[in-house]
Amino acid sequence: MSTKSEELKSIFDQFGVKGLNDYAKEKLEEWKSTPVNLAVVGNSGVGKSSFINKIRDMTVQQKHPEYAPTDVVQSTMKPTKYEFPDNKLIHLWDIPGAGTKEFSMQTYAKDMHFEKYDAFIILSADRFTENDGKIAQKIKDIGKPFYFGRTKMDQVMKNEQRERGDQFSETGTNEKIISDCHKNLGKAYEDNNIYLLCYEDEDSFITKQKKTFTFQFPDNENIKIALVKDLPDKVKAALVLSMAAKSKELIAEKVRQLQVRMIWLSLVSGACGAVPVPGISLAIDLNIVAAETKFQIKQLGIDGDAMSEKASVLGITSSQFHERIKSVAARDGYFKSHFYSIITNLIDFLQTYSGKNKTDDKMLLLLKLPAMLTAFAAEEAAESGMKLIPIFGSTVAGIMSATCTATMLKLMLNGNVAVAKASLVVSAGMEEKAG
Numbered sequence: 171m172s173t174k175s176e177e178l179k180s181i182f183d184q185f186g187v188k189g190l191n192d193y194a195k196e197k198l199e200e201w202k203s204t205p206v207n208l209a210v211v212g213n214s215g216v217g218k219s220s221f222i223n224k225i226r227d228m229t230v231q232q233k234h235p236e237y238a239p240t241d242v243v244q245s246t247m248k249p250t251k252y253e254f255p256d257n258k259l260i261h262l263w264d265i266p267g268a269g270t271k272e273f274s275m276q277t278y279a280k281d282m283h284f285e286k287y288d289a290f291i292i293l294s295a296d297r298f299t300e301n302d303g304k305i306a307q308k309i310k311d312i313g314k315p316f317y318f319g320r321t322k323m324d325q326v327m328k329n330e331q332r333e334r335g336d337q338f339s340e341t342g343t344n345e346k347i348i349s350d351c352h353k354n355l356g357k358a359y360e361d362n363n364i365y366l367l368c369y370e371d372e373d374s375f376i377t378k379q380k381k382t383f384t385f386q387f388p389d390n391e392n393i394k395i396a397l398v399k400d401l402p403d404k405v406k407a408a409l410v411l412s413m414a415a416k417s418k419e420l421i422a423e424k425v426r427q428l429q430v431r432m433i434w435l436s437l438v439s440g441a442c443g444a445v446p447v448p449g450i451s452l453a454i455d456l457n458i459v460a461a462e463t464k465f466q467i468k469q470l471g472i473d474g475d476a477m478s479e480k481a482s483v484l485g486i487t488s489s490q491f492h493e494r495i496k497s498v499a500a501r502d503g504y505f506k507s508h509f510y511s512i513i514t515n516l517i518d519f520l521q522t523y524s525g526k527n528k529t530d531d532k533m534l535l536l537l538k539l540p541a542m543l544t545a546f547a548a549e550e551a552a553e554s555g556m557k558l559i560p561i562f563g564s565t566v567a568g569i570m571s572a573t574c575t576a577t578m579l580k581l582m583l584n585g586n587v588a589v590a591k592a593s594l595v596v597s598a599g600m601e602e603k604a605g
């Protein structure tokens with residue numbers, strides 16, 4: 171048995187079903203009560219506030235009270251805290267750069283309370299300096315992760331194109347900037363990535379000769395992924411579940427977190443199933459599945475509001491958007507097309523499920539479930555059932571319920587992920603390209 175199973179078994183042996191249930195519920199809620207502190211360090215004007223807004227997907231138009239003001243003139247001279255919109259325990263700290271007359275390098279780490287941050291992002295809009303290297307060294311000394319970000323890459327591209335003309339190359343420019351950053355930071359950081367950032371994900375400009383250049387800045391997302399990968403598990407879960415699902419990679423990180431939740435949820439369901447009261451043990455705990463389906467949908471950015479917003483950006487109706495998603499999902503093999511409508515209907519039904527609407531037409535779909543579950547994941551159900559046996563002992567109802575809930579949750583997650591991935595493809599206008 172793995173350490174985790176042993177731990178769960180010991181909780182079950184000591185505290186019974188209720189103990190296990192409480193433990194699983196605590197694990198499910200943990201991400202909402204875990205504080206995260208990320209420091210964004212850099213001199214005045216390098217784009218700290220812009221980065222802080224970008225990582226939270228906040229735009230000036232939203233007029234959010236937590237929007238970090240950006241300005242061409244110096245604005246922040248003391249560490250300033252900003253919250254994530256949906257999680258007030260995730261803080262981004264805007265930290266003024268070192269080596270100024272206000273902050274001497276000697277006492278910088280102490281003055282800025284470096285020990286309280288989980289990770290650091292060091293930004294520069296120009297050459298990195300010796301001071302940036304010294305700051306990184308102080309972070310290294312306390313064993314925390316740090317990342318170098320070179321901001322305002324749109325300006326770099328524009329300037330380079332103007333200066334180099336026909337010789338201009340986007341990759342060449344990126345390489346030049348990275349190598350220049352490494353040169354200035356010195357040997358100690360030659361293995362550290364340099365993230366090439368911009369306050370927009372895409373930028374275009376037209377030259378005097380009427381030639382159009384368009385650039386993408388994928389490092390805006392890559393730096394987030396690097397950040398979440400390096401954080402300890404609890405902090406990682408809190409951050410991943412509080413960020414918007416804007417890229418394939420972030421969706422993959424979210425899926426990992428949602429999969430962990432499935433284990434805890436099936437334990438909650440198994441624990442209910444194990445209560446020996448006739449009638450209480452539904453093979454599938456619909457309340458759990460319905461609540462988690464809603465959670466998955468919100469997490470993956472495919473809830474009703476998000477979908478209408480994405481459709482309106484593309485200038486199409488929501489139903490046209492769904493049609494396109496459906497064809498991309500089938501074409502790219504995320505889904506067999508006949509499963510699409512069954513599963514999306516089921517997802518729809520679960521979104522409005524209240525435990526009361528048993529006469530709903532879509533409830534009829536549930537009648538198809540046993541067959542679907544068998545077709546979809548029989549082996550897996552058997553396997554996850556096997557894994558739970560040591561925990562629930564021979565309580566058949568517990569294993570049944572946990573297994574069915576896990577399988578159903580997995581089915582919903584597969585469906586939701588397919589929709590989320592296909593909607594990214596449609597939003598990026600890549601339907602033809604990928605086809």
Ligand SMILES: Nc1nc2c(ncn2[C@@H]2O[C@H](COP(=O)(O)OP(=O)(O)OP(=O)(O)O)[C@@H](O)[C@H]2O)c(=O)[nH]1
Nearest residue numbers: 214215216217218219220240241244245322368369
């Ligand atoms: N072109 C371009 N301008 C940027 C970018 N990021 C920030 N800026 C601009 O640079 C100026 C400074 O950006 P801020 O985000 O306020 O920089 P800051 O580091 O918070 O500055 P202080 O608060 O003074 O320390 C603003 O006018 C921003 O609009 C970028 O990626 N590209």
Ligand SMILES: [Mg+2]
Nearest residue numbers: 218219245246
């Ligand atoms: Mg600022």
